[in-house]
Amino acid sequence: MKLTQEFTKGFIKENPVFVMALGLCPTLAVTTSVENAIGMGLAATFVLLFSNIFISLIKKIIPDKIRIPSYIVVIASFVTIVDMVMNAYFPAIHKNLGLFIPLIVVNCIILGRAEAFANKNTVIRSIVDGLGMGLGFTLALIVIGGIREILGVGQFLGHNVLPVSYKPVIVAILAPGAFLVMGVLMGLMNMKKTK
């Protein structure tokens, strides 16, 4: 596969959220606004990129039997770095995302790419794959976050986009809204695929 294809496959064709249904917990939990969605997406992309690089570098040294625990330690180290950096420079977003930053460790997208891709491919390809998948994840979060923010408060990135007469559907930014929006979006993706 060409490098450009490797990069763009995560956007739509193999989108980790909509097509592969990975990483559902952070996807639904943090998409109450576009700002949170971008924060979470970029944090996960950072961890994905660096864990992909690191794992593809040391893949020959790790014995096969303990590869999963080793991956988890690598991923957890990068998550700790992200946690500290965000706490220092973006305290507001860090507070909003809260519990879900340390929980990037158990995000199945990251462990999934480590096991399915970085484990078998060169460093360059792993970088491209990590970036593509991470951005695909961010994109999915922005789409869901955008829909929920527009429906729920009538805003996009904090700016009013709907007329003042619009009555916000508050349930969209509450927990049930996340499930409903996600279900409808997945249904639409299926419809497009089967056509």
Added chain:
Amino acid sequence: MEFVGKIFTLAVTAIFVQNFVLSRFLGLCPYIGVSKKLDSALGMGMAVIFVMTMASTFTWLIQTYLLIPLDLKYLQTIAFILTIASLVQLVEMIIQKTAPALYKALGVFLPLITTNCAVLGVAILNINEEFNFIESVLNGFFAGLGFTLVLLLMAGIRERLDKADVPKSMKGMPIAMVVAGCMALAFLGFSGLKI
């Protein structure tokens, strides 16, 4: 009496008001993935209750007697995920040796639990909420109970959903999401409980 009241509050909060799946968005992967059949949902639920209680116990001890005295709090994420992973492995081996029947029922679910974010989630929440030892253990147990409750409800609904006439593109994941949304709406009613 005060103590009993506190336990009751803890139970109602963890099972209904702040249900791990429907209001905190933790443990969604098994919630969607293992809810196709009632008996496997029951197996998964039992395994999660067990591991969550154990994980709450051990991570609290590690945080209080190891990480805080040694001033290593920044290693929390790494220490907790390693504890959970080795705990799951240990539990698996012990059950396999001592209770083969139980192992047969829970066996396939145990490895999956390591990457269940509800387990790491409850461990970190216990620390964030500054629970004492008994509260942490009970919180782990009740959170597992809440998870099992909604997992069983979901499995029951999905078994019937198989026979329902669902539009083709909504079959499987999308309709499961919408059902979860309706359940979350119902559970939203509990958030009015002031205790």
